Amino acid sequence: MFYPKYRLRRLRRTENLRRLIRETQLSVDHLIYPLFVVPGKDRREEISTMPGCYRFSLDKLRSEIKEIEDLGIPAVLFFGIPSQKDEVGSEAYADKGIIQEAIRATKEVSSDLIVITDVCLCEYTSHGHCGIPKNGEIDNDSTLEILSSVALSQVRAGADMVAPSDMMDGRVAAIRERLDEEGYSHIPIMSYAAKYCSGFYGPFREAAESAPRFGDRRSHQMDPPNSDEAMREIAQDIEEGADIVMVKPALAYLDIIYRAKSEFGYPLAAYNVSGEYSMIKAAAAKNWIDEKRIVLEILTSIKRAGADMILTYFARDVARWLA
Template sequence: MQPITHRYRRNRTNEAMRRLVRETTLSTGDLIYPMFVVEGLGVKREISTMPGNYHLSIDMLLRECEMLAGLGIPAVNLFGYCEDKDEKGTGAYDDQGLIQRAVRALRQEIPELYLQTDIALDPYTTTGHDGLVVGDEIVNDETVDVLCRMAVSHAAAGVHMVSPSDMMDGRIGAIRKALDAEGFEKVSIMSYAAKYASSFYGPFRGALDSAPRSGDKKTYQMDPANVREAVKEVLLDIEEGADVVMVKPALAYLDVIHEVRRHIQVPLAAYHVSGEYGMILAAAEKGWVDKERAMLEATLAIKRAGADMVLTYFAPELARYLADHPM
């Protein structure tokens, strides 16, 4: 046998050494928890399509967010369940709307928690589309006008960051201009810059009753076959004023996260979406994978690909795990 020159196993001898040479780390500070707000009082109802996640009335949202802050999770991303939908999505920019009231309550009760809100019309429209529908067309510019009103309404309620997830052209620049014009220069924008027309959104759409009533979202969300286009979308959103850009979904698009990271210097988020979350839960329930190890490995892969922060439904479980097993 020839002498072995390189013995890489020496760097894997024990946990202390493995931590010393670890190239990618994951901490609770990297996590953003998406949450679903509903009307009512005392409501904490498990979402049937997303076990372990809940529809929460504002009073219960406050309790959950106190727990999250105690775990060290720095940010939440809020989605509102709108019961009074209409063709124009007017509930999206109602100053007394559900999300606006939730933001005000959270800012008062848990001021240390960083608040992000979704900016899109699909939970508010009868069509279930992210934009306004005129005839058979999801119209772009008219939608952007409504998104600007929505973003300003959320900013007036006290949100720290708005998160446009609609994929309309030009909406980042328009929202930045609208926010600045109303004196909200300090409100940040996290753009869903490369959001794909993915099959992995199904459980989420069930949670918000936001599936399109007809057609699909392929005229505005990206083709899963494309990566160069994602880079163009991201760079344009940065040029228009995005403070953070996002790739969504995450696990099926690790190559996109990696490619985008190569081209940008601003912070990069990735969304570990409901269908990806559900696959791990289903496999764990069958006994095919260990849930803790799988959620950790999946989130670490997203970080390794280049994401700075991860939106994940595993955030509370990951925070508890990392408290006992710091990386």
Template sequence: MLSFNRHRRLRQNGTIRRMMRENHLSPADFIYPLFVLEGEGIIKEIPSMPKVFHYSLDQLGAELDEVVELGIPSIILFGVPNDKDACGSEAYAENGIVQQAIRFAKERYPDLYVMADTCLCQYTDHGHCGIVENGHIHNDHSLEVLVKTAVSQAKAGADMIAPSNMMDGFVTAIRQGLDEAGFEDVPILSYAVKYASAFYGPFREAVDSTPQFGDRRTYQMDPANSREALREAASDVAEGADVLMVKPGLAYMDIIRQLHDRFDLPVTAYNVSGEYSMVKAAAEQGWINERRVVLELLTGMKRAGAELILTYHAKDASRWLKEENK
């Protein structure tokens, strides 16, 4: 008589499969990105990101209502200013668009957890994430502006600062700046491992941040490297990061797992714009089942070790998960 393990016993029907499931997705896992811009009466779809929109401040309320109703606990705000300059001064302006949006969101929903992206690329006329001097991105001068930006976002009411610039020392500089300004309780979600990825194209269209010269490979990581990711993350842990980010998520699940296993801080995966747009494009062609593919991808990031997932799919995924749990 044949003797072998019958693994299928625990897959016989939906009930037992749910009971045996090792990883569970929930709306509580998601951070939802929002793009805010100056002006009035604007809800404008981003061409390369179907169902993702630019919102003027007066149109943001209905979107926040929907986010809260779906049980998504957190948003991250990206600003698109009217005016850009070489030093990204709108990034730290008291009445900058992100600062206004933070105040608006916290006044409307005090319990909504509002994160602020802390970078300069969408505020500079050259599109780089730091200060350019003699054709090069000057690391330490960039830190000075990033600290001013983080402090201004905290003053506006941001619950968490999320620096994505990849300058060396950005966590320790921002931590010191926040502490000195009296915001020692504001945590930092560090984009600790951010690769120089081809998956960012739609986002750069959304915030008009394509570099006007060169590229970002002197400060973003080479996609071929994994040990370097551990060095980057270790630096940020030592400098005082509270949460670590891996960006992008889909092509770097091995990095998510390594950070999860190596460090005792929460790990976030950024399911970036290009990953989102590929799924949308294939779904529009009828080539894939969008719902099943999205939930599978997000589950994969969770299984890899991400406690949180920053994703443009957050609203759709939350609806689908609620339907499954009825």
């Protein structure tokens, strides 16, 4: 019977052999933990559609931040639910807005944890859209001034990085120009460069109270069948001054992550979004899957596809597992 001289199984026999030749390494260093903050006091509310995730008031946020830092997670991404909403999302750029206060509260606890802020309007507007509606459509250019004001307000409060997620054309350039003019040229921009109009966002919209009151977001978020368009979006954001580009969602768009890394070689983030999280949680609750094994397999696949960093609601659990 013929056997090949090179038997691939030879290096799979033991865990230490597998460790020696492991090509992709998942580390706590690669994780960004998204958090939801709300007004009030003594609020730690579990999100019904995202078991294990919570909305925190500022007093509860401080202890959460300390735990995150102790786990070695290097960065958090904040989403805020304001006390009131209006047509232009003015609470998003208010000096004492929920995100601005969350940034200050975090910096009181940790000077090292990287605070990234979501720059968008959907959580703050009465209509729930990412931009300003005019005549039944989202007006791109009038939204840019507001977005740059949001980013500036967050950075003044102490944000270490801003992450525009609105998908308006030209938002990276508008934010970069505004930050540079105000003396914040050192602040990086993580752009949601290829953000698809996905069904995987459902649980997040409940968590952030950000579902649109009319219509949908197909006019500005990307059409899921498109791949070449994603490369154009990424190229444009890089040209406008993005320091990190993001693909969102991650699991259904591994091919986009791979293409983006291969074609641009740029620092690349991938968002393991709420729907991906909640499906795993639901299946694990039914004992249909091994949650830890599946989570690590999925996050490793995202890393293997080319992501340098992963935004995931599993970050706390993964940090413990990897430790």
